[in-house]
Amino acid sequence: MRWIKTFEVHGSESITPAQALSMINKLHSSGWEGKRFEDPEWVLSHQRFDLEEVELGDPRFKWAYGQHPPVSAEYSKREGDLPPIFIASNGFIIDGTHRCGAASKRGDSTIMAYVGR
Numbered sequence: 001m002r003w004i005k006t007f008e009v010h011g012s013e014s015i016t017p018a019q020a021l022s023m024i025n026k027l028h029s030s031g032w033e034g035k036r037f038e039d040p041e042w043v044l045s046h047q048r049f050d051l052e053e054v055e056l057g058d059p060r061f062k063w064a065y066g067q068h069p070p071v072s073a074e075y076s077k078r079e080g081d082l083p084p085i086f087i088a089s090n091g092f093i094i095d096g097t098h099r100c101g102a103a104s105k106r107g108d109s110t111i112m113a114y115v116g117r
Contacts, residue, residue: 013051017044020086020114024095027083042094043086049114051084056104056111061091065101072101084112 015023021043025036037043057063066072075082075098082103085096093100094116103111 014048015051015114016048017046017116020046020049020116023114024086027095037095039094042088043116046089046116048117049086050117052113052115053110054087054113054115056100056109061087062093063100064093064097065104066098068098069101071098072105075099075102076105078102082108082111084114087113087115089116 021037021040024043028035028037054061082099083096085099086094087096088094096111096113100111
């Protein structure tokens with residue numbers, strides 16, 4: 001099974017909070033949640049999000065690997081790169097804990113992330 005193509009990732013780009021929210025909503029609508037992201041103010045409170053490749057376990061961030069292990073396990077079986085996660089300026093993961101769990105389960109050492117500024 002492949003990821004539903006929801007957006008393109010291009011090099012080291014910055015995106016607006018509105019673009020980030022749109023991407024998160026596309027992921028949520030096509031994912032196991034099947035609905036829009038429930039806390040848009042958290043995303044919209046940032047000035048921008050910068051795309052970075054981050055080490056899993058980087059001490060700048062508060063890592064979480066999903067509250068539903070079967071979801072992370074299913075995601076880990078999908079082919080191709082995982083969609084980027086979204087990290088708030090305070091280091092908490094806004095969206096992507098199951099993708100973090102999947103990356104960890106696959107043995108990946110890094111994951112792409114949009115980091116809030």
